[in-house]
Amino acid sequence: MRDVQEIKSRVRHISNALFNTYPEAACSLNYQKPLELLIATILAAQCTDERVNIVTKELFKKYPDVYAFANANLEELEQDIKSTGFYRNKAKNIIGCCKKLIEQYNAVIPDNMEDLLTLPGVGRKTANVVLGNIYSIPGVIVDTHCKRLSNRMGLTENEDPVKIEQDLMEVVPQKDWTKFSNSLVYHGRAICDARKPKCEKCPVSQHCSFINKN
Numbered sequence: 001m002r003d004v005q006e007i008k009s010r011v012r013h014i015s016n017a018l019f020n021t022y023p024e025a026a027c028s029l030n031y032q033k034p035l036e037l038l039i040a041t042i043l044a045a046q047c048t049d050e051r052v053n054i055v056t057k058e059l060f061k062k063y064p065d066v067y068a069f070a071n072a073n074l075e076e077l078e079q080d081i082k083s084t085g086f087y088r089n090k091a092k093n094i095i096g097c098c099k100k101l102i103e104q105y106n107a108v109i110p111d112n113m114e115d116l117l118t119l120p121g122v123g124r125k126t127a128n129v130v131l132g133n134i135y136s137i138p139g140v141i142v143d144t145h146c147k148r149l150s151n152r153m154g155l156t157e158n159e160d161p162v163k164i165e166q167d168l169m170e171v172v173p174q175k176d177w178t179k180f181s182n183s184l185v186y187h188g189r190a191i192c193d194a195r196k197p198k199c200e201k202c203p204v205s206q207h208c209s210f211i212n213k214n
Contacts (some may be wrong), residue, residue, distance in 0.1 A: 007155055007171045010207045014153060015176060017203040018183035022190075025182040027133045029053065034109045034134045035101075036060050039069065039094055041129045042121045047084040055084055066107045070098035093121025111135045124162060132178030140168045141181035145188030152192065154209025 018025075028049045031037040036056065043052045059080055063069045069077075077091040084090065097119045101107055109130060110116050116127035128139030140146070142161040146168075150156045156167035172180050191198045199205055 002157070002167075004170060010153075011155065011171045013207045014204045015172070015180060015183075017207075018187055019179065021203050022183050022186040025179065025186045027129065027182060028185065029129075030056060032060075034130070035066055035069075035098075037133060038097070038109055038122075038126070038130055041126045042094060042097070043081060043084045043090055045090070045126075046086055052084060055081055066098045066101050069094055070102055090121065096120035097122065109134065111137070113139075124165060128165075128178070128181075132181070138174050138177035139181075140165045140172065140177045142168075143181075143185065145185045145192075146181055148194060149184045149188055149192050152197070152208065152210035153204070 027037070029037060029040040029044060030053045031040055039059075040052050040056050043055065062080065063072060063077075072091075072095055074091055074095060077095065078087050081087045081090055081094075100119055101109065104118075105115070110119075111131070111134075113124070113127050113131065116122050116130060117124070125142055128141045131137040132139045132141065142164050147159070147161065147164055150164055150168060151159075155171060156164045158164050158167060168180070169177065187204075188194075191202050197210070199208075199210070202208065
């Protein structure tokens, strides 16, 4: 049985430690406009942010706005984003997403979850990235780091991203949802590695279920 109050108590300590350790934690995708963040986040599925940033450096010059992406040649766009993986599906989604933005949303990215989820290629993770970083609407962003760390720390026992999101929303204060998610990414890269976590250097080790079990 999930002890919500116990987890909330640990989350307060974990949050304080993470926020103090990674005060600079923010979205690591490079973008200058809301559309660029949306496209970059779609590309980031099953791909590192580092690789996406390499690709988008030229991509955003070639396709400077929503109309350029909407009218892109599918095969050409596939080649432009090929190194991010799953490029055929991503290219199709990007073009479809931009066409829908023009046709239904006056080329403006929606500021709510319901409308964002109607866009091709946009799931809850992508929507929360956009809402948190563009519109300052807090959201729990369940990427690979968040999934791994929240399970290791004992904040959830679920593997399904939607259920993990719900579990974290229950124990993390709403104002911290985006900040907490970004901090988990930084911590996952620096300390809580998938294969060899550096538990001896971890600032949250005393509040982590993984180290207590091991």
